[in-house]
Amino acid sequence: MTYTLILLRHGQSEWNEKNLFTGWYDVSLTEKGRAEATRGGQLLTEAGLVPAVLHTSLLKRAIITANLALESADLSWIPVKRNWRLNERHYGALQGKDKAATLAEYGEEQFMEWRRSYDTPPPALNDDSEFSQINDPRYADLGDAAPRTECLKDVLDRMLPYWENEIKPDLVASKTVLVTAHGNSLRALVKHLDGISDEDIASLNIPTGIPLVYELNEDFTPVTRGGQYLDADAAADAIKAVANQGR
């Protein structure tokens, strides 16, 4: 008996295209990102995968990606659960900045430390910033506990309760679950599933729009560490491109 967990990172967003730290700032998809999402749904159909339930973040780039993928797979009807715990990492004061502005303001040494770090967050975002969501009604239940910045460890700590209390029960009940989320919230989940070290997780990148499928044992350990991309060649090319971008 195994469960099927499908992870799908949202397609290219408007701020991905501009190479801006996005975090909790709610931007939509580019036309390329919409096409990636639609292709993701086609890959599900070609693989014969039929998720019984969808989990997304509260950010429209993940929500719209899921809608387009499910429409493409003729599965728009499946039940959906949305939660802030699947949101992208909050990038704090870096939200809205590009690489050059970040380097100029904080310097190369600090930039590289943040980039490699698992547990060092960027400076907090001021509540009066135009890029703050502190008064956004979708986070009203969080109140003052709403994050103003996060490190990847923070993301794992707030995502795990959702994995335990919402996603795992759906895997047991329905066997096949689709999670459409973000680069860092999915990296946190993959770190947990595959037992990746705090050091090694910095180099893991999950490509956009290509479903990553994990067959899980009854104890939720992966049958195959790392899962399987439904388009392995496209995933390898995308991972290589990101690695070269960062150099």
Ligand SMILES: Cc1ccc(S(=O)(=O)Nc2cc3c(c(O)c2O)C(=O)c2ccccc2C3=O)cc1
């Ligand atoms: C908006 C943006 C700036 C820099 C890059 S990068 O090509 O330098 N690669 C890069 C950079 C970073 C990061 C990253 O993963 C990355 O690929 C980070 O994870 C990160 C986390 C907390 C603070 C800063 C960073 C960070 O600068 C990519 C995108």
